Amino acid sequence: MKAARIHAYGALDDIRIEDVPEPVPGLDEVLIRVEAAALNPMDNKLLAGYLKDFFPLAFPYTLGTDLAGTVVATGPLVATVKPGVRVIARTDPTSGGAFAELAAVPARLVVPIPRDLPLLNFAGLPTAAASAWQALFEAAAVQPGQSVLIHAGAGGVGGFAVQLAKLAGAHVTATTSAANLDLVRSLGADQVIDYRNQDFAAFAGAVDLVIDTVGRETLERSLDIIRPGGKVVGLSAPFDTEGPKARGIDAQFLFHESDAGRLAAVAALAADRRLQSVIGQEFALADTVEALRSLSKGGARGKTLVRP
Ligand SMILES: NC(=O)c1ccc[n+]([C@@H]2O[C@H](COP(=O)([O-])OP(=O)(O)OC[C@H]3O[C@@H](n4cnc5c(N)ncnc54)[C@H](OP(=O)(O)O)[C@@H]3O)[C@@H](O)[C@H]2O)c1
Known part of the structure; x- marks a missing residue:
């Protein structure tokens, strides 16, 4: 599969779109086919190493914390979500993994979303x-x-x-x-x-x-x-x-921590159409560098997405 990875702290041009082995879900993880991954200014801060005291990265590191997609496999201890369910999640920043075609994420971080509403109503939330x-x-x-x-x-x-x-x-x-x-x-x-x-x-x-x-x-x-x-x-x-x-x-x-309860609360409001998502720009996974460059220039209008 393709993934946007770095091999050390660095700059945007150090990001490589690489062919890597598909992740295997751990005992308590789900494997998600990523359909959209939202960018955050933190992605650029992680890349530059500004956050290494809080979130030390292990290399190679696949960038991205916010993802939306469909569960394709589950680890043997996962009872809360089944393959075929559409979900959103925010991974731990030290794990990253969202700017890729597939991501293995702890089941405790995953929130199901309705199938009958557009994925883009939820992808920017995490x-x-x-x-x-x-x-x-x-x-x-x-x-x-x-x-x-x-x-x-x-x-x-x-x-x-x-x-x-x-x-x-x-x-x-x-x-x-x-x-x-x-x-x-x-x-x-x-x-x-x-x-x-x-x-x-x-x-x-x-x-x-x-x-x-x-x-x-x-x-x-x-x-x-x-x-x-x-x-x-x-x-x-x-x-x-x-x-x-x-x-x-x-x-x-405020120091935001990934939490499925909080994410479920905002997802429920989006499902009720009481919380609207503004999607400013969408990029292909191959253009992740351009997407992050655009975000780093400021002036974002709502959320920017990469679409594997
Ligand atoms: N501590 C935490 O846990 C946590 C969690 C989430 C985000 N953050 C941080 O919060 C910051 C914003 O995140 P974000 O995702 O909202 O970023 P974003 O989507 O890139 O939005 C930044 C916005 O700031 C506006 N802006 C720039 N200068 C401004 C000013 N002087 N007055 C008013 N608006 C201004 C820009 O709009 P215009 O085009 O209108 O200028 C742009 O829309 C980042 O530093 C991020 O790392 C921290």
Whole structure:
């Protein structure tokens, strides 16, 4: 089978599309024929070795954590899912394996999805929607009526966060660039700010909660508009949480972990058509390098997929 692999930490041009032996599912694993694999900025960070203290990779390493496809075989101890079932999963980043024609994944990470709905309604969920869920409902416990500012509302995480915050009954303000204002409004944002031409801090007003996937200055300036007792959840990189706490703002860096329960929760909303997936670009597996290059340039609109 074909797989997008690296043999050391490096750059995009070090990725090889190689012929490799088909994986054999372990005792508690399922073998999945991958139909779509979603990209995440973390893929580029893993490639570069930025995350090696958290997720040390063993080489050769097949990139990709998010996959959607059909189970074709199961290990002898797997009782929860059968061949023929359509599933999504987020693998452990140290294992990767999604940018390939077949992937062996622990059964505990696999979530079945309906056969009668398009696969693309679910393929983008694993990291992005589950991270948005974790930020809003676990890190922050968002409440109906709260005002929430979501940065990068057109991005993978931000697009799902806008929708989930609306479903929770929050008043949602989101930042995005001009080209995506209508898209983010269509996801349910009550107020949309063009961050390149408008000062978000002036337009958003006081808020109870900020979900930030941008970091640095955007995160810093967000603190000025959070009400006392409010909260900021940052996802882009670890940040100083003590400074905000001294100002009466609860601050938390979110570290997303693969969890089928959380993934099942967002998949159920997608199955009910209450959570929409925006698919920005699709690439063939052979063009994985181009796909990751495109993501690394920024300006993603929803999720980018590779289709083995
Ligand atoms: N800690 C965790 O566990 C965790 C989990 C998931 C993601 N993350 C991290 O969160 C970040 C975002 O992930 P993602 O998947 O959402 O990325 P993405 O899909 O690539 O989206 C990034 C978005 O950021 C927007 N953007 C860039 N600069 C901006 C600014 N100054 N203000 C507002 N929007 C801006 C871009 O939109 P425009 O075209 O509108 O500029 C783009 O749509 C990454 O660093 C990722 O690694 C961390």
